[in-house]
Amino acid sequence: MNALGALPLWLLPLAPMIAAALCAVLAITGRMRAAAPFITLIATLISAGITAAHFPAAGAVPASAHYAWLSIPHGVTIALSVHIDAMAWMMLAVVCLVSTLVQIYSTGYMKTEPAYARYFACLSLFTSSMLGLVLADNLFQLYVCWELVGICSYLLIGFWWSKKSASDAAKKAFIVTRFGDVGFFLGVLLMVSAAGSFQFTEVQHAVTAAAGGQALSIPLLSTQAFLIVAPLLLFCGAIGKSAQFPLHVWLPDAMEGPTPVSALIHAATMVAAGVYMVARLLPIFQASVVVQDVIILVGSITALIAATIAMVQTDIKKVMAYSTISQLGYMFIALGCGSRDAGLFHLVTHAMFKALLFLTAGSVIHAMHHAANPNDMSGMGGLGKKMRITSATCLIGALALAGIPPLSGFWSKDAILGAALASPNPMAKVGLIVALIVAALTAFYSIRMWMLTFSGESRSETAAHAHEGPVVMTTPLAILALFSLGIGWFLHSGERFTTFLNGGAEGAPEPVVLWLVALAIACGVGGALLGWSMYRTPKAVDPITKVPGYTLFANLWFIDAFWGSVAAAGALALGRGIAWFDRKFIDGAMDAIGHACGWSGDRLRRTATGQAQMYTTVVMACLLIIALAMAITQGGGR
């Protein structure tokens, strides 16, 4: 470890970047494609090693390095940073762990893929950008990496680009998040013009000062308005990237990408970037009650809507995608209630069990790849007997997601409920109620998903002949299952997580509200039991279709339909309209000027008749006019 600690800090985010470049060379030249996963893994392990070597001990100064990149006029300097404080370290650990496991898993999952090297190049590029995002101590680097992880997501969702659905999904993901990013960019501009610096500390200082009544000179906005508008604009970025209502529509489509990618990017790391950003800048978001309310509200709506949709999905990855959206909503409820620790705690546990769930889904899809639609749960069933490891680990993941004690999801969900109860904000009560309802729904759909896939009899020929994947795929499952089992309890006991995040300062332990814990357990167990009883015996028709509201849920609350028909079609129509207008009127006006010149030339030409009498008449007339004009002006002068 000591040897790795001596490596320069910049290697931490850049080692995977170098690996990405090397893999890209392999991909373009088409040689030695088998080397790509090793290059990628070595780079990730180097990053992981450097991370481990810089564990922020309690009370120590965080490891930090700055590299000047550009100074723009006005003396604003842009420096890229590698800043490892407790919060960053926590996220680095998650990113490195999940990245490594997903890369190992991918060597098995993507083995037959011709574009093997390209896949690993994109994966490395993503790891690098994500590490850069986590290591930022300024808004500029945050924004840069924010966009870079977005483009990696685009490249990986569209990995199988010859499928139209995949290239559509990639495009949709990028454009929808771009809407949020515009808000984010504006937020950054506002913050920079208020603070005169990109540094988080300076920005937070400026906002705190403004909240304390110090007037700021910001264009367009009063100080009061600034405290509401600027954080909300930053939050727009989180809404896009973390797939919150109403911009959540891209994440389910993003399931077109390879499943390991879904586990890494669209469950554990990138989609959590929004949560990480809000947590990192939490003082900014807490400066105004309105902002807190909005965050809780967005989180609650998202959690509820996504959970109801997840109940009725038949595509195994779509269930998990909506579940991810819903759980991210959960984290935002915690952050809106002002509890950074609860939100991040859930981020960590969720990263473990959701990465696990996606990888088990990958195993299943890998086994089902001869089916017409390998993701469809109605063609599965009975896989538990064929794929014991996958089945067992998936059950652990599902129970953790359901919040069954003592698995990890229970502890973090409990922390969020506790935070919502403790918050003085009235809106937090809404969050609390929604969170309890969603807890029950979550337990229901996770058990439903497991039952449909693994229990009962095989419902298709392919499912009957399914078998377990190679050991490179099952080992990551086992490791993640261990984490999903134990990490919640481990981090919770003795307030380890909170103490670590607060730099060793031991906070007062949260008072345990027994009735709330009991209620949470009741919701979780009740939902799970309901799911179990409904899917215990095989039925011809999925019983979920008889649930009231099924039409609404199955049609995704008509949100996708709205975006598709109103926004996308409207934008295209606008484009065609403006293009037509440009040709017809603007260009038409230019042509008209040309024609007018031609026409007047033609008319003038006709005056050149060649008749001397005509010319003399014109000359005389002109002379007369000039004489008159001179007489009038000169006469007037006297």
Add this chain to the structure above:
Amino acid sequence: MNEWLLTITILAPMLAAVILLLIPEKQGLAIRLVALAGAAITLPPAILLCLNYDRAKGGYQFVQDFAWVPTLGIRYHVAADGISVVLILLTAVLITGGVFASWTRPDRTKEFLSLLLLLVGGVFGVFAARDLFFLFLFYEIAVLPMYLLIGVWGTSSQGRTKEYSAMKLTLMLMAGSAFILVAILGMYSYSTVHTFDMDALARTKFDAGFQHWAFFAVYVGFGILAGIFPLHTWSPDGHASAPTAVSMLHAGVLMKLGAYGVLRLGIQMLPQGAQDWSFVMACIATINVLYGAISAMGQTDLKYIIAYSSVSHMGMVMLGLASLNPVGINGAVMQMVSHGVMTGLFFACVGLIYERAHTRIVAKMGGFATKMPIVAVCMTVGGLASFGLPATSGFIAEFLCFYGMWLRYPALALIAILGIVVTAVYVLRMMQKIFFGQFNPEDYHELPDARTTERVAISVLACCLIGIGLYPKPFVDLIDIGWRTTQRPDVIEQARRQHVADATHPLAALLTPSVHAANSETNNDRNRGLTR
């Protein structure tokens, strides 16, 4: 040696253009090699100009100045500052790429390449000239060959013949030239010394009323070439009809001449006038950004998409210029470089695709990435730069333009920023339609990937985009020094007198940091004296 660098870059392509005419048409290889030599020979001086530019000294360097027609006050005076050297490097890169891209042109290659090189000599001249007479002369040399290049070698499309496009482009640009000529003659006769020398004119005091109208003439005249709304309509037709190398150079560097003219003749020589018109300029630029992008979204022809995207991106350049502050100006020149490379890359790729697929209608394409992976990768890089993705040159350029505009007219910056979403929409749609999806082998028998020469050209351009994006500091520094040290003496004097303390003030950064610090010090001293 240094003082000859500019003259060499201007004359080398022109000399090659003349030599080309002496080679018999049958010797195809010799023609191509001479053209390549004439283009590539400008690269070493262009790189040397960037390296040798003395950043500590600033101002105009590499001066060569002698009387041409003394009685009329015309001098052959060339010199370059940080902005010029960067743009000269861009031109040198693009013309080399352009010759590579026309390597396989079948018909009348000799005349084509000769005109192309002549044109580029003119472009170098404009970037280097410090005498208004020569500036205008070079400007016309750069613009006029376009008429033949499009009219003879172009392609007709969308019911518009190449002759029509060539005519429209030339007439509209000539109208612009008329405005420019008026402004130049105005300055000439207004100055008491009657000179075309820009250094002498920079020391002449123009009163506010004169500056107001002279700036207007400069803005409209050069603005037409920069594609300002609503005078941009020559650009889609012209770029769509022009052959590959011509589109590359025209969108890549010629449109930059327009923006450069507004910067050099307008903002720098007529600062008062620029202040008067800055809001109008900013509004028009905002319209350009959005209108161009939305129009691009509605196009079906690949070349029209790129052409409208140029209108949008040149709007970004004008947005940066209109901010009149150093951040925005830096951004504008960065965007000129970025867009120059990017659009050169785009048109090169589009030319390759058209040559092989024989269609430019995007709806008829699909899955081309399987057949031409190199083109797909390079064009994707161009696309990413086009919507300002970090780690490409487009990002830092657009960032600075928006930030500059934000400091001057925040509301307009807010509106213009929406352009980056629209750009992402049309770029990604275009990429998807051409390269992704199922390839249909029945429609296209053969779609070979780029040849070696073309591969070199497009991958070098793509690497430039990423290289500048990863480390833009050398370029931004050059531009910043150039802008800061080539102001009119009276502007600097004014900044000094006002003791501009507010860092966001447009004049503030004119004072080099040391001067600024010294001034605030004396200011503090005086304040202390007052309180005492």
